[in-house]
Amino acid sequence: MARHLITSAIPYINGIKHLGNLVGSQLPADLYARYLRSRGHEVLFLCATDEHGTPAELAAAKAGKAVAEYCAEMHDVQARIADGFGLSFDHFGRSSSPQNHRLTQAMAGRLAEMGLIREVTEDQVYSVTDGRFLPDRYIEGTCPNCGFESARGDQCDNCTKQLDPTDLINPRSTISGATDLEVRTTKHLYLRQSELKGALADWIDSKKDWPILTTSIAKKWLNDGDGLQDRGITRDLDWGIPVRKGDQDWPGMEGKVFYVWFDAPIEYIACAQEWQDAGKGADWKRWWRTDKGADDVRYTQFMGKDNVPFHTLSFPATIMGTQEPWKLVDYIKSFNYLNYDGGQFSTSRGRGVFMDQALEILPSDYWRWWLLSHAPETSDAEFTWDAFQQDVNKDLADVLGNFVSRITKFCRSKFGETIPAGGTQGAAEEALIAALTQRLTAYQGHMDGIEVRKAAAELRAIWVLGNEYLQANAPWTTIKTDPDTAAMQVRLGLNLIRLYAVLSAPFIPDASKVLLDAMQTDDAAWPDDIGAALTALPTGHAFTVPDNLFRKITDDERAGWAERFAGVRT
RNA sequence: GGCGCGGUAGCUCAGUUGGUUAGAGCGAUCGACUCAUAAUCGAUAGGUCGGGAGUUCAAGUCUCCCCCACGCCA
Numbered sequence: 001m002a003r004h005l006i007t008s009a010i011p012y013i014n015g016i017k018h019l020g021n022l023v024g025s026q027l028p029a030d031l032y033a034r035y036l037r038s039r040g041h042e043v044l045f046l047c048a049t050d051e052h053g054t055p056a057e058l059a060a061a062k063a064g065k066a067v068a069e070y071c072a073e074m075h076d077v078q079a080r081i082a083d084g085f086g087l088s089f090d091h092f093g094r095s096s097s098p099q100n101h102r103l104t105q106a107m108a109g110r111l112a113e114m115g116l117i118r119e120v121t122e123d124q125v126y127s128v129t130d131g132r133f134l135p136d137r138y139i140e141g142t143c144p145n146c147g148f149e150s151a152r153g154d155q156c157d158n159c160t161k162q163l164d165p166t167d168l169i170n171p172r173s174t175i176s177g178a179t180d181l182e183v184r185t186t187k188h189l190y191l192r193q194s195e196l197k198g199a200l201a202d203w204i205d206s207k208k209d210w211p212i213l214t215t216s217i218a219k220k221w222l223n224d225g226d227g228l229q230d231r232g233i234t235r236d237l238d239w240g241i242p243v244r245k246g247d248q249d250w251p252g253m254e255g256k257v258f259y260v261w262f263d264a265p266i267e268y269i270a271c272a273q274e275w276q277d278a279g280k281g282a283d284w285k286r287w288w289r290t291d292k293g294a295d296d297v298r299y300t301q302f303m304g305k306d307n308v309p310f311h312t313l314s315f316p317a318t319i320m321g322t323q324e325p326w327k328l329v330d331y332i333k334s335f336n337y338l339n340y341d342g343g344q345f346s347t348s349r350g351r352g353v354f355m356d357q358a359l360e361i362l363p364s365d366y367w368r369w370w371l372l373s374h375a376p377e378t379s380d381a382e383f384t385w386d387a388f389q390q391d392v393n394k395d396l397a398d399v400l401g402n403f404v405s406r407i408t409k410f411c412r413s414k415f416g417e418t419i420p421a422g423g424t425q426g427a428a429e430e431a432l433i434a435a436l437t438q439r440l441t442a443y444q445g446h447m448d449g450i451e452v453r454k455a456a457a458e459l460r461a462i463w464v465l466g467n468e469y470l471q472a473n474a475p476w477t478t479i480k481t482d483p484d485t486a487a488m489q490v491r492l493g494l495n496l497i498r499l500y501a502v503l504s505a506p507f508i509p510d511a512s513k514v515l516l517d518a519m520q521t522d523d524a525a526w527p528d529d530i531g532a533a534l535t536a537l538p539t540g541h542a543f544t545v546p547d548n549l550f551r552k553i554t555d556d557e558r559a560g561w562a563e564r565f566a567g568v569r570t
Numbered sequence: 571g572g573c574g575c576g577g578u579a580g581c582u583c584a585g586u587u588g589g590u591u592a593g594a595g596c597g598a599u600c601g602a603c604u605c606a607u608a609a610u611c612g613a614u615a616g617g618u619c620g621g622g623a624g625u626u627c628a629a630g631u632c633u634c635c636c637c638c639a640c641g642c643c644a
Contacts, residue, residue, distance in 0.1 A: 216574065220642085305575085305641085336575070337641080378583085379576050380640060387582070390596065398609055406606030413605080453583075457595070464611095471603070471611040479605095548607050 003296055005287050005327070006033045006045045007268045009303035009311075010095065013051040013074050014059035016081065018345040018354045019383065020338035023371040024304035028333065028452050030087045031372055032300065034506040035447045037088075038526050044287050046271040047082070048093035049075045052240040053260035054135060058175060067239045071096060077356075084359045085368065086509045091275035095263055099277065100270035101241050104263040108189070108233070109246030110322045116192045118230070119252070124186050125165045129178030133186065133236040134165075138175055141168025187252055189243065190230040191262070193317045197228045200313055200320070203328070211377075213305055214334045218312035231314060233262040265315035269326065291325040300331045300450070308334050333450050336376035340383050341562075352383075353565050361561060365508040366392050366550070372507055373456035385562040389553045396508070400463045400500065401549035404515065406470065407493035408545040414479060415490060421539040423488025432469050432492075436462065436499075436530045443503065459504060466496045494519065494543065495534040502526060502533075511549055518546035 008029035011017050026047060033045035051071045060070035071094070079092050094100075111117050124133045136152065143151035144167050151168060165171060172179045193200075204218050222228050234243050240257025243250050272284035285292035301311055311332055319326045338345070345352035358367050370388050373395070374381050411420065439462050446455035470493060479486035501515035502524050516524060520543050527533035537543070 213575065217642090220574065339640085374582070382582080384581095387596085391582085393607095394596070397607060402607055402609045404606095406609075408606090410605040457584085460595080467610055468612095470605075474603075474605080476605040477603090550607085552607070 001040050001042065002298060003042045003287075004033075004036050004044070005294075005297050005299040006036075006043060007271075007299075007301050008045075008047040008089075009301070009307045010048045010050040010264060010267060011078060012053075012055065013049045013071050013078075014055050015074070015347060016077065016354045016356050018340075018347070018352050019358060019367065019371060020340070020345045020352070021304070022085065022355055022367075023338050023375055024335040025302045025307075026082065026087050027085070027368065027371055028335070028375060028450070029300075029302035030085075030089075031452065031506050032302070032333075032447070032450055034088055034509065038502070038505060038524070039444075040526065043090070044272065044275070044281070045088060045090050046093065046268060046275065047087070047089045048091075048095055048267050048271045048274075049078055050260065050264045050267070051075070051094055051096040052237075052257070052263060053235075054138070054237065057237065057239050068096070081355045081359065085355065085364045088509075091271055091278060091280055093267060093271035093274040095260075095267040095270075096241075097267070097270055097274050099273040100263060100267045102247075103270045103273070104241045104258055104266045105244040106246050107266060107318060107322055108243070108258065108262070109248070110324065111191065111318070112245055114321055114323060116195060116321045117233075118190050118192055119187055120190050120232070121185060121187050123183050124236070125171070125181050126184040127173045127176070127178050128180045128182065130173050130176050132175075132238075133184070134173055134175070134181070136165055138173060139165045139168065139171055139181070140174050141165075141171035144169055186236055188232050188256070189234045189253065191233045191314075191317060191321070192230050193228050193313065194230050196317045196320055197222065200228065200316060203316065203320075204312060207331075210332055211334055213336065214308055214312065214332045217305060217308040217334075221309045221313055228313065231261075233259050235259050261310055261314060262318070265310060266318070288327050289325055290327055294327045297327060298331070299327050299329050300333060301329050302333050303335070305334050305336055308332070331450075336378070336380045338371070338374075338376050338381050338383055341385070341566075351566065353561075357565070361557075362553070363510060365510045366396065366553075369396055369456070369508055372452055373460075375452040377451070377453055385558045389555075389558045392550070393552045395460055395463075396511075396550040397548075397552045399460065399467065400504070400511075403463060403466045403470075403500075404497055404518075404546065404549055407466075407490065407497065408518070408543070410476060411490045411494060412545050415487060417543055417545065419491050419494055419537050419539050419541045419543065420487035421491075422484035423482075423486070423491075425488060425492070428469070428473055429488075429492060432465060433531045433534065435465055439465065440503070440527065440530060447506070456507065459507060462503060463500060466493065466500070469493070469496075491537075491539065492534055495537050498523070498537055499527060499530070499533050514546055514549060519543050 006029055009025040011021060029045065033043050037043050056071060057067050060067040063070055075094055082089065082092060125139055126133050140150050140152055142149050166183060170179065171181050173181065201222055204215060204222065207215060234253065234256045237257050241263050243253040243256045243258060269288050272287050275281050276284040286294060287297055288294055303311055316328060319328055340352035343351065370392055439458055443455055443458040443462065446458055473489050475486040475489040478489060497515055498519045498521060501512045505512035505524065516522060519537060521537060523536055
């Protein structure tokens with residue numbers, strides 16, 4: 001038994017995430033966490049909401065709420081939806097938690113002690129009306145080069161010329177439209193990542209088994225141009241973690257907060273404190289401090305490819321820079337994007353399916369199965385309603401659901417709702433057990449290696465073995481001449497249902513529970529020995545015939561959903 | 571424009587350090603079965619592995635050039 005710390009990239013607070021976000025981090029992380037728990041390992045699976053920064057402030061303003069209130073509400077919304085998808089976080093924290101405030105300030109203070117923070121004075125555009133400094137993308141004006149009227153502060157989208165906000169003619173705030181902008185001098189803290197470039201490069205180079213997507217992105221940022229750049233870790237905002245040096249004031253930094261990308265990954269650690277403080281566990285340092293027992297912890301992070309630079313460089317730089325014994329990540333599993341029907345998911349255009357909508361139209365297992373079995377591991381993947389309908393109907397309803405249906409109903413009609421007695425296993429059963437054993441080994445190998453699609457394919461093949469067995473041995477024929485053998489075949493089939501419930505639980509936990517309930521057992525132990533596992537339900541054990549495990553998606557439904565989620569064309 | 575991940579059967583994808591007739595699932599066609607959610611099981615068809623050149627006894631797998639799609643950056 002090993003100890004596994006697992007974190008999913010923390011979703012931003014300003015709205016409900018779409019299926020692409022889900023399959024890019026939270027869902028595969030949950031799959032892995034559930035699998036490892038089933039195998040008997042000790043798991044701490046953490047996720048949180050990422051709550052700071054300008055977008056949160058703007059979203060709150062748009063909703064007419066105070067930021068703190070807005071974030072609290074949205075956190076609850078996201079937590080509820082995550083629960084709906086069966087995401088089995090040990091704790092779903094908040095980057096705005098007091099624990100994260102203290103830890104972020106402590107880390108910044110420590111980095112300053114280590115000489116890794118420098119102060120930089122710079123000019124930034126300030127909006128008097130908005131009462132805030134404006135990041136480049138919140139400034140628009142007329143391009144001095146081509147006359148395009150909606151050029152952004154950093155670049156003209158029309159002629160692609162690179163701009164400074166001060167170049168713009170008639171600059172205005174995109175937040176309020178205000179034109180009373182002025183340039184003000186402000187001071188910020190920079191993390192001297194460039195000092196840590198060598199250590200980071202060595203560390204990345206030592207990770208030979210990481211996905212190529214992960215290391216190639218890290219190396220690009222490490223080596224491109226002038227190499228890894230120092231990064232500003234503070235902002236002139238109200239909402240965020242106040243800049244302090246540990247528990248001391250930071251002279252000259254009054255009224256400023258840490259940049260969201262500095263405090264967000266630190267929440268991975270703070271979240272463990274929240275977990276303990278919420279009474280869900282004890283001794284959080286045992287998971288995070290190598291001097292307090294975390295040496296034998298294997299830490300795996302899950303994220304979309306857009307998050308890779310922060311997890312391979314910025315956050316490790318923070319941790320290494322402290323020279324304190326914090327746990328560094330052991331394995332980063334990164335994902336490409338899921339596209340929606342030939343394009344991108346789009347929040348602003350309402351294009352694609354969002355997590356709350358998905359749960360409105362179908363149970364979570366449908367989504368879990370399809371998304372995981374098509375996880376964008378090697379390249380971007382594509383969601384289409386045709387494929388979704390076809391795959392889900394075939395895999396879940398026809399292959400697995402119908403297997404359960406045919407064997408339970410056959411047993412009920414011939415033997416009643418108890419495991420029938422009689423008969424002995426022979427060559428066919430021996431062959432089935434051998435095939436199952438081989439596939440189980442492959443399945444475990446793929447799950448251990450977090451090869452999500454391959455694991456799904458192997459699990460499906462395990463389901464198919466059940467149908468093959470029934471088809472080849474035809475208890476409905478056997479019973480006419482040899483009722484004892486038919487009883488043995490049915491007994492085996494019913495035990496297969498329990499086995500499938502156990503093996504499938506990481507992918508489709510709800511269906512798995514329905515199956516265990518129907519078999520009237522709570523024996524969900526992962527099988528060491530397939531032959532033994534197929535005798536777990538003994539002769540005479542009562543069961544019930546469950547309702548159809550998965551109903552099929554109809555053509556009308558598919559067509560309706562395709563239209564409903566197509567979004568506004570522009 | 572620079573960089574990155576890709577471009578393998580109609581569709582979604584596997585293809586280890588280059589090595590026998592390039593694989594799987596779905597879809598299609600045919601057949602078997604009739605316990606079951608018009609389900610299942612089997613068989614068959616289908617690919618000059620984006621294009622070209624090269625290295626090699628041997629290349630989907632290495633090298634170079636080009637094309638296409640997507641993404642990131644400036």
